[in-house]
Structure formats: structure tokens, C-alpha cells
Amino acid sequence: MNVSDLIKSSAYQDAQKKIASWNEQLKTADNKGTAQICDEFKNFFSQLKKAKPQLYSVFRGQHKQLSEAVYEKLSGKKITLD
């Protein structure tokens, strides 16, 4: 598969939509909301990693970025996860 086909695939588009939605929700979520969003994306990526590890690797950077945002919201500090 080439990159153009990958970004047009429904699995990719679906994941992108979810990630955009979580990022948007995190902007205004309170602590409880943040924890819920964290659980949602953690479960999503955990299942994706098991079912389609190569597709997961496409989104690994965005997964970690979501977690960094959660960390900052809950602790008030920045972190770089790798």
C-alpha cells in the first residue's frame, strides 16, 4: 500500500476523526472529563495496537500527544513521553 492509499483508507480516516475529537474535548474538559477521555483513547489505541500494529504505529505520535495533554491538565506540568 502506498501512503496516499493509506491516508484515504476508512480505518485511517476513522482514527483521525476520533483523535481530532479527543483533542477538541480535552481543551475544555474538567478533571473527571479528562480522565474519561483518557480511558477512551487508551482503550482505542490498545485494541488498535493488538489488531493492527502497523496502523497503530501511524498514530503513535498522536497517541502520546493526547497523553501529554492529559498529563498537563491533571498535573499542571509539561512532560515529554517517548
Add this chain to the structure above:
Amino acid sequence: MDETEVGTKLLDLETETQAKVSHSISLIEVAIADWEGTKKKPKSLATRIDYLRICHGMFLDWEKKSLKGKKDPTSVANRLRDFVSICQKIKPGEHG
């Protein structure tokens, strides 16, 4: 308002903020020490103690940065903004 006045006003605000933060830290430490020193810990109070620990961590971090930080207007103003941001995060009423 000239630059000196901006700087002085900001420093005054920071000093006032430091006092509030320091007072909070002391009382939180008293509450946590009391909790830690007691065998019987009611579950109903546990979440409130957790909340106070989080506040303690955030306030202590801010206090360290504030006491060690540069005193130029930009740095002071940024720290005050950080403090506002911290208080928005630990808004009382959402916890426990």
C-alpha cells in the same frame, strides 16, 4: 504607565500571591500530617486529602519558580498567568 510602574505593580501582585500560596501550603501540610499520623482514616475524607495533595504539589512548584525566578516584568507576569491557570485547574467544588 511607564515601565517601572508596570514592574512594581506586577511585583506587588506576585508578593501578594506568594503569601496566599504559602499560607495554603502550611495549612495543607498540617492537614496531611494529621491524616498520616492517624490510623483510622475515614473513606469520606480520603478524596479531600487527595485533592489537597494535588493542590500542595502545584502550589509548591509554583512557589519554587516564583521565589527563584527572574524579577523582570515579563517573567513575573508569566508566573502570575501560570498561577491563574493552576487555580482554574484545581477549582474547588469539582473534587471530593
Add this chain to the structure above:
Amino acid sequence: MGGAEKSVDPEKIQRAEAAVTAATEHARKLPFASPGVASSVSKAFNATLDLVKEHGMKVTATLLDLSLSRSSNNTTTSTKKLVQLEDVSSGHEVPPFVMTRKGAEEHSEALTTEAEMVIARNPSRVSSELSYETSSSDMGFFDRNYSIPENDPGSSFVSRLVSEAELVSGWLVDSYLGDVISDRFKKTPPVITFEPISFFDAQEKAYGYLAVGFYFPDTNHIALDRNLDATQNSIADTSNLIAHEYLHYAAYLGGGTEIRFTDSEGNYHSGENMNLSHEGLTELHAQNLVHSHGMSPSHVSYAPEVLSISLLQHIVGKEVLKEAYLTGNFTKIAELVDEKLGNGTFTEFMYIFSSSPLDALVFLQNYGASAKIDLSAWAENPIVRQAKKDLGVTE
């Protein structure tokens, strides 16, 4: 014989909560609390701070005057005047929180406690599955900038990691980092702690991502997984991870964590939506460094980000990109890209990248093809080939 068992005094908790409430009330009254606050002083403060944040400049009386005139018809003129002023962002001479080895260990313990508290506040999130057993408590340490437990089954792995950290540290010489960052790096070297899996497990449960390395901004503390042993990861792979974390710290010292640029229209861009590109830049530079010392890591982390950034590197040149990466100032990069591919291309690339690095790659490839830029050398780059392999894509 004894009296009644001591109970918790709820009044102490109440007094502490009241003090916190008073502090948050105080915060609400500060001029920065709301951009809509009526007084002219507050408006001036907020407007000035917005400009300062955008342009990394100092608060001066001149800026206050300019910021007040922003509210009239002079917005564009004022902004352009400011853009022409020198970019004084210069990174961090010293992080605000400089840690010794002991301080870093205490920091790690505090972070584990914090994570456990976050988990405890949401009991439904605690999983009964633990991937690994918690390791025994640390008994002693070598006298270096690393924290290594004795009597720990992982300590032989950690010794290897320590040697690799020394090796990678030796690669970050003056000629690589430049004099300014190199001086800062030597003055305040990073402190690495090697953490047990329980540390990373707690962070995953609390914040949703299983990491193998952490860099803590505003400090010199790096935490690595002490279980990165040679049976699972080659020396090239662990050296790459170490280089990656070291580069995060070096970029922090140089200002690289705050990506900003002025485009060919004179518009200033900066902000947190650039974080993903910073990660791609860090991994690409770590890979470049490891490859330049004769090693080939078996995989590329953040492969989509690296593919996209490596194409950018191909267009603008390695040294120019490295300077921009370490300082955060991408104005030169914007100039070069726009010169070759058309005005506004770099701005659009960064905008697309912030939500999809792969879309940004396709975007740049298409513009590159239109401009007849030869991409064959880029495609043959072993890092690019590995990244594509990791993603399972052919081109």
C-alpha cells in the same frame, strides 16, 4: 492501657480547603484572569503579554504603547513593527529545576505517587492486569549522574545503558550542538534515572500511554526504562533512544521546544500545535546521529513524523534544519521552502502536519514534484526506507 484512638481532625482539612479557596479567589481577581476585564490597565497587560508570548520579546513601555494602539485601526501596522523587532528568544541558560541524582530519584518517586493518586481518584480505571512484577526497592547507587540500584536483576542491563549514555553524550560535542547549547549542556548536564516497569506502568494507567523514556521540561531529568536489555533491543536501538532523550534536553536549552517562524507575508506563527513536528525532528536527528556513528537502529519511532520531516530536510539541507530544530527559529526554513515551492507552502505544511503528518508528507511530495525537485536521494535514505518499512508502506 491507653485512651481513645486518635481520629482525623476534619477542621484541619476544612481550614486547608478554605485557604485553597481563598487563593483561587485571589487568582480570579488578577488582571490576567479574563481577557474581557474592563480596566485599561488589565487590557494593556493582557494585550502586551499576548504580544510578548507571540514574539518572545520583553515587556517595555514601547510595547505597551504599541499594544494599546492595537485596539484602534493600527493592528496590522503594530504587528508588523513588532515582527521586525529582533527575536530575543534564546532558550534556557539553566532549567528552573536543576536536579542532582538524588533530586531526580525523589522526583521519580513523587511522580509515581502523583500517578497513583490520579489512579486512586478513578477506581474504575485500575486494571487487575499488571504486565510485570514490581521490582525490589533500590539499595545503593554508583557515584555518577545515573541512578542504578544494586541487588536488582536489571542492574547488569543498566550498566550497559550507562555506558551507552556516556557514549552518546560524547557525540554531542561543540561542533554538533553549537557553542551556546554545548556550554549550557556541559554546565547543567542531564541526569538519567533508570526506572522499574512499575514507574512506567503507573504513568500509563494514569495518563494513557506506555512510554520507555521521559524528558521532564524545565528540568534536566531524563527517565529511562531499566528493562531495555540487549536481548530485546540492540545497542543501536538503545543508543537511539538515549540520543533522542538527550536531544529533547538540548533543544529545550536552545529554545527548540518553542517552534516559531515569520512567513514570507510577514506573519508570525508559533504555538503548541507544533509539538508533533518537534517529535519528528527529535527522532530524525537522533537517527541521523546514530547513523553517522556507524549504527543502524532496527526501527524508526514516530515514523510518519520522521518521513515528513526528512523530506523537509531533503529540501532545505541537514545543517540548516538542525540549527532550526535546536533553536526553534524556523524563519530560514520557511524562506527556503517558500523560495523553492511557492509562497505560503511552509505555513500550510506546518498547519497540515499539526493534524496529520502523513497528509503533510503527501502535500510536500506533490509540491516537490511540481517544482521538479529530485526526490530519489530522499527515497534512498536508509532512515526513510526503515520508516516506510515500519509503517508497511511502499512509497
